Amino acid sequence: MNDMRQEPQQTEPATTAEPPSVIRRSRVREGWPFPLGATWDGLGVNFALFSAHATKVELCLFDDTGTQEVERIELPEFTDEVWHGYLPDARPGQLYGYRVHGPYDPEKGHRFNPNKLLLDPYAKQIVGELTWDEALFGYTIGHPDGDLSFDERDSAPFMPRCRIIDPAFTWGRAHGVQLPWNRTLIYETHVRGYTMRHPAVPEALRGTFSGLMVNEVVDYIRSLGVSSIELLPIHAFVDDQHLLERGLRNYWGYNTLGFFAPHSGYLSGDSISEFKQLVACYHAAGLEVILDVVYNHTAEGNELGPTLSLRGIDNASYYRLLPDEPRYYIDDTGTGNTLNLSHPRVLQMVTDSLRYWATEMRVDGFRFDLATILGREPHGFDEGGGFLDSCRQDPVLSQVKLIAEPWDCGPGGYQVGGFPPGWAEWNDRFRDTVRAFWRGDEGQLAELASRLMGSADLFDRRGRRPFASVNFVTAHDGFTLHDLVAYDDKHNEANGEDNQDGHDHNLSWNHGEEGPTDDPAIHSLRLRQIRNLLATLLVSQGTPMLLAGDELLRTQGGNNNAYCQDNETSWLDWNLEGDAHDMIEYLRRLVELRMRFPILRRGRFLSGEYNEEMGLKEVTWLTPDGSEMDVARWEDPEARSLGVLLDGRARLSGIRRSGDDRSLLILFNASPDKITFRLPEVPRGVGWVCRLDTSRPLDEAPLYCAFGDELEMEERSLVLFELLQETGPLDIQA
Numbered sequence: 001m002n003d004m005r006q007e008p009q010q011t012e013p014a015t016t017a018e019p020p021s022v023i024r025r026s027r028v029r030e031g032w033p034f035p036l037g038a039t040w041d042g043l044g045v046n047f048a049l050f051s052a053h054a055t056k057v058e059l060c061l062f063d064d065t066g067t068q069e070v071e072r073i074e075l076p077e078f079t080d081e082v083w084h085g086y087l088p089d090a091r092p093g094q095l096y097g098y099r100v101h102g103p104y105d106p107e108k109g110h111r112f113n114p115n116k117l118l119l120d121p122y123a124k125q126i127v128g129e130l131t132w133d134e135a136l137f138g139y140t141i142g143h144p145d146g147d148l149s150f151d152e153r154d155s156a157p158f159m160p161r162c163r164i165i166d167p168a169f170t171w172g173r174a175h176g177v178q179l180p181w182n183r184t185l186i187y188e189t190h191v192r193g194y195t196m197r198h199p200a201v202p203e204a205l206r207g208t209f210s211g212l213m214v215n216e217v218v219d220y221i222r223s224l225g226v227s228s229i230e231l232l233p234i235h236a237f238v239d240d241q242h243l244l245e246r247g248l249r250n251y252w253g254y255n256t257l258g259f260f261a262p263h264s265g266y267l268s269g270d271s272i273s274e275f276k277q278l279v280a281c282y283h284a285a286g287l288e289v290i291l292d293v294v295y296n297h298t299a300e301g302n303e304l305g306p307t308l309s310l311r312g313i314d315n316a317s318y319y320r321l322l323p324d325e326p327r328y329y330i331d332d333t334g335t336g337n338t339l340n341l342s343h344p345r346v347l348q349m350v351t352d353s354l355r356y357w358a359t360e361m362r363v364d365g366f367r368f369d370l371a372t373i374l375g376r377e378p379h380g381f382d383e384g385g386g387f388l389d390s391c392r393q394d395p396v397l398s399q400v401k402l403i404a405e406p407w408d409c410g411p412g413g414y415q416v417g418g419f420p421p422g423w424a425e426w427n428d429r430f431r432d433t434v435r436a437f438w439r440g441d442e443g444q445l446a447e448l449a450s451r452l453m454g455s456a457d458l459f460d461r462r463g464r465r466p467f468a469s470v471n472f473v474t475a476h477d478g479f480t481l482h483d484l485v486a487y488d489d490k491h492n493e494a495n496g497e498d499n500q501d502g503h504d505h506n507l508s509w510n511h512g513e514e515g516p517t518d519d520p521a522i523h524s525l526r527l528r529q530i531r532n533l534l535a536t537l538l539v540s541q542g543t544p545m546l547l548a549g550d551e552l553l554r555t556q557g558g559n560n561n562a563y564c565q566d567n568e569t570s571w572l573d574w575n576l577e578g579d580a581h582d583m584i585e586y587l588r589r590l591v592e593l594r595m596r597f598p599i600l601r602r603g604r605f606l607s608g609e610y611n612e613e614m615g616l617k618e619v620t621w622l623t624p625d626g627s628e629m630d631v632a633r634w635e636d637p638e639a640r641s642l643g644v645l646l647d648g649r650a651r652l653s654g655i656r657r658s659g660d661d662r663s664l665l666i667l668f669n670a671s672p673d674k675i676t677f678r679l680p681e682v683p684r685g686v687g688w689v690c691r692l693d694t695s696r697p698l699d700e701a702p703l704y705c706a707f708g709d710e711l712e713m714e715e716r717s718l719v720l721f722e723l724l725q726e727t728g729p730l731d732i733q734a
Contacts, residue, residue: 026061026071031086033079036352037122037260038096038164044088045164049098049120050081050345051314053110056101057083060117066095066128066161081345092166095127096120097159100313104138104150109316109326111307113138116155119258119309121349123162125272126261130308131158132241138307147303147327159308160257160264167360169273174280176364177288179227181424181467181543182601184401185591186290187226188475189548191234191266193251196571208268209278218285224584225591226546228288228401230367232476234275236261238299238308246496248564252476254369255299255335257308259353279362288364290401291357295339295350296373296408302329302336317343320376332410333370341387342377350374350387355396365401367426372408372415380412383420392422403470417458423468424543427455430471434536435484435507437670438529438716442637445629448668449621452644454541456605465603469542473533474550477503479560481533481550484508485526486515491558494565502561515558527579528716531586531694532670535718538590539600539666548572551587552580582698589698593691593720599646599661606650614658616683618650626678626708640671641713645680648723663723669713679721681707688721 031046039046047059061071075085098120102112116138119126134141135153143149195201195211205211212218221229233253240250253263262275279289300311310318320330320338329337341347357363368374375385382388391397406415406425419425430451437444450457454466474481479490488510490502511529512522530553537544549572556562562570576584594600606618621629622643633639648661663682669675679688690703695714705711705721713719 026073026087026089028073028076029086029088030077031075031084033077033082033084035122036082036349037120037124038162040090040092040164040166044086045090045094046084046086047075047096048082048084049075049100049313050317050349051083051100051102052081052317052345053314054083054100054102054112056114058099058101058114059085060097060099060156061090062095062097062161064093064095069156072099090164092164094164095161096164097156097162098313102314106139106148106303106327107325109321111138111311111315113150113307113312115152116307116312117159118307118312119160120162121258121309121313122260122352123258124165124167124260125163125264126160126236126258127163127264127270128160130160130238130257132244133158136306136308137304138312155307165272169276171276171280171362174283174362176362177227177283177286178364179288181401181465182598182603183595184228184288184467184543185226185594186228186230186470186543186545187221187224187548188230188232188292188545190232190252190476190570192566193571194548197568198572198574205268207266209262209266209274210268213278213281218281218287221287222285223588224551225588225595226287228290228364229282230290230292230545232292233294233369234263234266234291235259235293236263237294240299243564246564248496249566250564251566251570252563254294254563256294256297257299259293259295259349260356276361283362288401290365290367290403291363292367292369293354293357294369295341295353296368296370297333297335297337297339300337302331303327305336318346330410332373332376332408332413334409338373338376338410341374341385344386347386347390351390351394351397354391355394358396358400363400365403367403367405369405370408371404371406371419371425372410372413374404375415375419376408376410381415381418383418388420388423392420398422417455417461419468421462421464424470425459425468426475426545427451427458427469427471427542429455429458430469430540430542431473431475432505432507434473434533437640437668438532438536439507439509440640440670440672440716441507443635444670445636445639445642446634449642449644452536452540453608453619454605460605466541466605467543467603470545471537471540471542472545472547473537474547475545476547477561477563479506479508479558480547480554480556481530482526482553482555483558483560484533485529486510486517486555487558488514489558490560491515492561494557494559494569495561495563502559506560525716527583528694530583532716532718534587534590535692535694535720536668538594539718539720541600541602541606544594546587551584552576553583585698589692597662597664597722599648599650599659599664602650602652604651604653606646613656614649614651616647616649616658618647620645620647620680622680624675624677626680641667641669641675641677643667643677643680645682647682649684662725665721665723667711667713667719667721669715669717672715674715675713677711677713677719679705679707679709679711682723684725685723686726687724689724690719691722692718692720694718 099114192207200216236258648663695717
């Protein structure tokens with residue numbers, strides 16, 4: 001341990017942040033540089049903060065209300081670039097923040113300003129609201145020198161506070177679920193939006209973790225048959241100033257303020273144990289909890305953004321700066337800044353955060369926003385980058401589900417299929433292909449076949465499995481399933497950006513009328529198309545992901561970028577009558593079929609090549625006349641129908657032994673006309689029984705067909721047949 005370094009007088013302007021007028025003198029000991037953050041050990045609290053370039057770190061303690069700073073303590077030790085001290089009299093509940101001294105030299109990448117109260121990056125709880133004010137900025141807004149100027153106003157009155165927590169929690173009999181990937185079905189939802197209009201959730205609990213624990217909510221999610229609930233960001237985040245000025249909010253939460261603290265707006269009380277209770281509740285119900293996490297950027301924005309935490313602690317270490325102009329930030333995220341995961345301490349912060357949520361909070365997995373950022377090194381994306389390697393070898397993180405959104409805004413940012421073993425990835429190629437096929441676009445058959453079989457062209461390398469492809473048709477970002485079939489164009493006017501925000505390449509189709517319709521033919525076709533899209537998702541190899549509310553036919557009025565709509569545009573409408581009730585039952589049937597037939601969720605890629613040793617093709621692609629697809633048919637731009645035969649004898653693993661699953665025949669017709677499909681004859685069977693037809697009501701009696709029968713398929717429909725086997729009885733009514 002060494003003494004603190006001399007402050008360079010010429011690089012840090014004088015400050016006006018005065019110590020508190022009423023000072024108490026706490027006992028201070030040296031403490032330890034590990035663990036980082038504020039750690040209660042039962043006797044006192046250790047404080048440790050990384051900053052390689054600071055010259056002094058002051059710990060600010062506040063009274064119970066957070067309004068009065070009662071003491072300012074200089075951390076006494078500096079070890080391995082960590083400032084630390086131990087307060088034997090500090091206790092859980094204590095509110096605190098930091099002021100960090102050092103050079104204010106933006107042109108060299110340094111933006112220290114001790115007039116600004118800073119949040120601990122490792123804070124386990126953040127309380128109070130951020131109030132936007134010019135004092136939050138390290139420079140003086142409106143000054144001729146812009147961000148090169150230095151602002152001397154105290155930001156503390158406008159900042160939230162960190163709170164020391166006692167992590168003790170009684171988990172009881174709750175244990176992690178740890179479902180295998182081939183039984184995983186993800187349900188993406190939002191803590192607030194899911195319960196704000198739910199009639200069974202008490203008004204005081206709506207929009208909170210407690211609201212998600214209401215019995216009726218949990219029972220409904222379980223009834224769908226999904227395995228995992230994926231929550232949009234629940235880390236502490238802030239509302240953007242420009243949104244508040246327009247009367248809007250950062251509803252989605254992709255604007256992180258703290259990587260260890262749950263968002264205070266989702267707590268019905270003042271204890272973070274509420275989130276632990278949520279996890280225990282869902283685990284008891286047999287459901288996994290997956291978090292959507294944002295480690296690619298922070299809420300501090302670009303060089304003109306506020307100084308809230310990392311910027312004031314050690315800007316040059318935490319963020320990627322332009323090598324030749326470190327005044328400016330590399331913006332591979334489109335948000336103004338990019339976290340520098342090439343720095344070992346930043347990498348440590350992110351992996352420490354993940355381990356905290358996986359161990360202390362017991363979550364089952366993570367979906368990483370703009371995950372290409374996490375694999376970036378100074379030379380670009382590298383699947384052997386530090387963060388990705390860290391996760392693979394980590395004894396905790398290697399055992400939870402890791403899901404990448406495999407793109408960002410930087411050069412070479414699109415990396416679908418490019419992540420290493422151990423990772424699953426959102427597959428937008430699946431989304432776009434399935435949308436285009438059912439819209440009736442030309443030349444989609446070959447692409448569709450690849451997506452149906454787990455996108456082996458993207459993921460079949462280095463021992464990766466089909467579950468690496470997270471298949472989805474809709475997600476929080478974009479149209480809902482209802483709006484996908486009801487709008488040709490986005491309608492984002494309510495966002496206040498002149499409808500310029502959001503995707504333009506939606507591959508949507510309104511089926512003849514934009515938005516709501518009274519035309520029964522259009523309405524009926526839209527519902528069938530929703531059934532087609534859901535069915536395609538659930539019969540495809542890979543890991544399916546559903547957007548919560550699609551089964552309720554939720555609409556956002558054509559808004560495909562509702563990130564700022566914390567209102568009924570985004571909140572789920574729980575009116576379960578009529579079409580919504582029928583669609584819920586339809587989804588339940590689809591999920592039941594997927595679970596019933598293991599051939600739909602194999603752990604290895606199925607092959608269309610003839611296996612002489614086993615005497616079969618695992619997958620056979622068929623034309624409507626029952627013959628196998630040839631090159632001409634695959635390349636025919638007008639062809640919009642095909643069949644796929646999944647042979648239940650396909651190997652289950654690398655052991656050369658036939659499987660014993662039921663064989664399935666799935667027929668797709670995206671043309672505007674009826675077609676006649678000849679049903680093939682296959683070994684081990686005596687005929688076919690229809691288990692699903694998107695053009696028929698669910699309660700119709702199952703249709704039995706003999707080999708060679710000609711089935712008249714309705715336009716724009718999907719049919720799934722199960723093989724009636726010659727050995728053993730089969731309940732045709734099942």
